[in-house]
Amino acid sequence: DAGITQSPRHKVTETGTPVTLRCHQTENHRYMYWYRQDPGHGLRLIHYSYGVKDTDKGEVSDGYSVSRSKTEDFLLTLESATSSQTSVYFCAITADQNTEAFFGQGTRLTVV
Amino acid sequence: SQQGEEDPQALSIQEGENATMNCSYKTSINNLQWYRQNSGRGLVHLILIRSNEREKHSGRLRVTLDTSKKSSSLLITASRAADTASYFCATLLSGGYQKVTFGTGTKLQVIP
Numbered sequence: 001d002a003g004i005t006q007s008p009r010h011k012v013t014e015t016g017t018p019v020t021l022r023c024h025q026t027e028n029h030r031y032m033y034w035y036r037q038d039p040g041h042g043l044r045l046i047h048y049s050y051g052v053k054d055t056d057k058g059e060v061s062d063g064y065s066v067s068r069s070k071t072e073d074f075l076l077t078l079e080s081a082t083s084s085q086t087s088v089y090f091c092a093i094t095a096d097q098n099t100e101a102f103f104g105q106g107t108r109l110t111v112v
Numbered sequence: 113s114q115q116g117e118e119d120p121q122a123l124s125i126q127e128g129e130n131a132t133m134n135c136s137y138k139t140s141i142n143n144l145q146w147y148r149q150n151s152g153r154g155l156v157h158l159i160l161i162r163s164n165e166r167e168k169h170s171g172r173l174r175v176t177l178d179t180s181k182k183s184s185s186l187l188i189t190a191s192r193a194a195d196t197a198s199y200f201c202a203t204l205l206s207g208g209y210q211k212v213t214f215g216t217g218t219k220l221q222v223i224p
Contacts, residue, residue, distance in 0.1 A: 031210050042118075042200060042216035043155075050210060059213065090154060097210060098143050098162060101202070103154035 002102035003027050006091050012110045019078040021107050023091030025071075031094045032074040033101070034058075034066065036087040043090065049074055081111040116201045116215025124221040131188040133218040135201030136181075142204045144177055146186050149198045149217075158186075158199075163206070193224045 003026030013019050023032060031050055035043040035058075045058030047066040055066050063085060065077045078085055091104040119134045135144070143162045147155040161168045161177045161184070168175045174187040188195055198217045205211050 033212065035214070040216070042116075043214035045211065045213050048211060056211070058211070092155075092212070094210065094212070097204065098160065100145065100157035100160060101147075101155075101212060102157070105154050106152075 002093065004091065004093055004102055004104045006089070006104035006107050008107060009105065010108045012112060013081050015082060015111055016080050019081050019109065021076045021089055021091075021109070023074045023076070023093075023104060025074075025093045027093060027095070027102070028071060029093040029095045029102075030071075031096070032068065033092040033094075034064075034074065034076045035090045035092065036060065036085075037090060037106075038087050046076065046089075078109075081109075083111050085109065086111045116203055116213065118199070118201060118215045118218040120218060121216070122219045122221070124223065125191060127191060127193055127222055127224050129191055131191050131195070131220055131222070133186045133199050133220070135184045135186070135215055137184075137201070137203050137215075138182065140206040141179075142206045144175075144184050145202045145204075145212075146173075146175060146184075147200045147202060147214075149200065151197075155200065188220075191220075191222045193222050196220060196222045 033048040034046040044060045049055045049068040089107045092101040094101045116137045145160045146158045149155045172189045177184045200217045201215045
């Protein structure tokens with residue numbers, strides 16, 4: 001299995017609080033992604049990174065920010081959590097074009 | 113709206129039958145990939161087909177790609193109960209940086 005871990009695996013937080021999810025990889029892959037998965041929507045891309053300090057927005061980036069200060073870590077921050085951000089969040093990594101993506105186990109976030 | 117749309121949304125077949133899932137997408141791509149997700153787990157890569165390829169096989173999987181119609185199909189032959197899962201197509205958009213976006217998924221149930 002590819003070395004990719006997400007933390008925490010489960011989190012319950014209150015509306016209005018900031019939340020940070022961490023994705024850590026040991027594969028030295030260049031590209032990292034954050035997705036959210038909701039029933040009826042499949043996976044939707046939030047943000048992605050194509051190198052250290054290089055990030056770009058995905059389809060549903062509002063309310064989220066990311067940072068990548070080193071190759072192995074990609075952080076997703078919900079600046080002020082809302083109930084609509086209750087979801088399962090997946091991190092993925094790829095080495096380059098035309099290679100498969102490896103996924104983390106997911107983080108189940110509940111905003112109450 | 114999402115780049116990819118799978119059809120059908122749900123499919124139920126008997127063990128031993130073939131299962132066919134379709135994916136349509138909207139913009140030019142470099143490659144298209146299929147992934148499987150067992151309930152509550154991360155996604156697992158199945159097969160990748162490049163934009164200049166028309167058909168690809170891997171074990172019981174057969175993938176076709178028609179770039180003129182912006183569509184792909186995944187065929188699982190001689191299905192097994194263990195194939196019960198959700199299946200997603202993902203596209204690497206052409207141009208720009210590596211942005212991999214997913215469709216909404218097909219939920220396959222194989223009845224023993």
